[in-house]
Amino acid sequence: MCSEAATGVEHVPARCFFPREHRVNLITVPSCSRHNNETSKDDEYARGIIVSALGNNKLAIDHRRDPVRRSYLHSPKLFQNTFQIQKKDAFFHDRDRIDNLMIKIAYALYYHSYRKIWESKPEPYYKQFLFDDGKSDIEVRLPNYETLPKYDIYEGGNKSVFKYHFLEGKINGKNNCLLRMVFYEGFEVLILPKIIPQ
Numbered sequence: 570m571c572s573e574a575a576t577g578v579e580h581v582p583a584r585c586f587f588p589r590e591h592r593v594n595l596i597t598v599p600s601c602s603r604h605n606n607e608t609s610k611d612d613e614y615a616r617g618i619i620v621s622a623l624g625n626n627k628l629a630i631d632h633r634r635d636p637v638r639r640s641y642l643h644s645p646k647l648f649q650n651t652f653q654i655q656k657k658d659a660f661f662h663d664r665d666r667i668d669n670l671m672i673k674i675a676y677a678l679y680y681h682s683y684r685k686i687w688e689s690k691p692e693p694y695y696k697q698f699l700f701d702d703g704k705s706d707i708e709v710r711l712p713n714y715e716t717l718p719k720y721d722i723y724e725g726g727n728k729s730v731f732k733y734h735f736l737e738g739k740i741n742g743k744n745n746c747l748l749r750m751v752f753y754e755g756f757e758v759l760i761l762p763k764i765i766p767q
Contacts, residue, residue: 570676570686575599581677583612585640586619586752587730588632594726598677610647611670613640617651618662619756622697628729629753659699668693675748675760678733682724689745689762696757707759714759717747729754 579600584592617640619625620633641648654661671693679687694714698706707714723732730753737746740762748760 570604570673570680571601573601573603576602577605579605579677581681582674582731582752583609583616585609585612585636586616587727588628588636591628591727591730596678596681596726598680600677604673608670608673611666613647614651614663615667615670617641617647618660618667619752622756624697624755625753626729626755629755632753664698671750671758671760674750678748678750679735679746682735691748691760692763694759694761696759697755711759711761717759720749723751 577600578597581596581598584595587595617633617637620629620637622629641651651662652660672691675691675693676687679685694707694711696705696707700706700709718736718738720734720736723734725732731750733748733750735746735748737744739745740747745762747762750758750760752758
């Protein structure tokens, strides 16, 4: 993700997303301290939002009831920051913070898969984030996402917690790829290189 020297390895996504019994065959990549340890609060913040989303499997529900709940008891400020702004039945979250974390995960997975830095500006789109009118982020910001090729072969050692795949093709007239990530078999994030309007 950057040109700084690696000082350790980073789990992709962070270990906190995985229940203890699913912490085997985790993906790791070399990382500098700024892009590893210094973003651990962002990992916990995003994990709390993702496990609370509708459509996830039982693992997400159990994970929310135990480790995530304990982290909120340990840090009430984390809970307040995560679920502070509510309107009717919806919560509003720090979109930039979540986007930055998803982009970091995307760069790491790209490096893991291709052994080089992704020379692109990835941009995340979400199926579970909704606008006030009930339309999803992805259908508003990427209206022809349904025309993207479907590919049901995923990578990942713990697919019930996290799985992903890259799909290669031409984007903006250049060879590139998109990344689809699925957390807890329900929370889907599509990462595309920034689309430049024609």
